């Protein structure tokens with residue numbers, strides 16, 4: 001990872017190497033931290049952050065779900081994120097706000113514990129690299145099911161939830177695949193370890209609904225909106241595993257993955273085994289929108305300067 005100069009920590013800029021916690025920190029021991037993944041893109045008017053308000057809302061909602069006392073308002077977090085980009089002189093970045101219990105000790109009770117917020121911004125290309133986006137990736141349906149909301153709140157971006165993502169990714173990678181696809185505990189397609197999924201059948205975009213225990217992604221919402229502009233029909237409905245094998249196209253979407261075509265699932269080619277035309281067209285449109293080249297969606301961008 002490329003080191004940046006500064007991390008925002010509880011309202012102050014600290015040197016990258018000084019943003020440290022004790023090994024007995026509650027959120028390190030028990031996975032009780034909440035985080036977000038946000039991107040800042042280079043635009044003609046300088047760096048701009050994509051759908052910042054929506055990410056901050058989800059961040060604060062994650063904390064609310066766990067009754068975690070948020071000591072910074074949405075406005076303060078927004079200022080903190082913008083100043084982290086500025087202070088590090090970044091034009092494009094992946095931004096990682098992280099709220100955590102800083103108390104040290106044994107015992108998972110959170111009552112009376114105080115929180116800290118750190119904001120890091122680092123240069124970070126697409127999660128699957130340029131090759132992943134241009135050539136597509138190969139996926140495996142995981143033997144690990146997606147956590148469900150009667151066990152853990154899937155709508156919170158809590159660190160602990162990502163053990164489910166990690167174990168599925170380990171299995172997929174060890175088996176020679178690029179990424180996992182997790183099924184819900186109801187036996188329907190849920191999502192990737194850190195991405196939502198779409199399939200395309202006869203020109204219709206299909207994506208699992210909330211009921212499939214997905215994290216309802218902001219990129220997923222972006223795709224639904226821009227697909228409508230492009231005259232594409234979108235259906236939010238449950239997807240059976242075998243539909244992954246026989247669809248015309250499939251792709252992942254997420255802040256880190258952006259729009260990444262899936263070219264095979266469980267060693268069965270999706271469509272003709274090449275990135276699909278609809279995924280490509282959506283990817284191009286998305287890339288223009290996040291870079292401020294599409295007037296209609298400039299409102300989704302928060303300029304840094």
Ligand SMILES: Cc1ncc(COP(=O)(O)O)c(C=O)c1O
Nearest residue numbers: 194195196215217218219254255
């Ligand atoms: C489990 C999971 N699903 C989906 C997504 C995509 O969400 P977004 O588009 O808001 O980045 C993410 C990324 O945060 C994720 O971690």
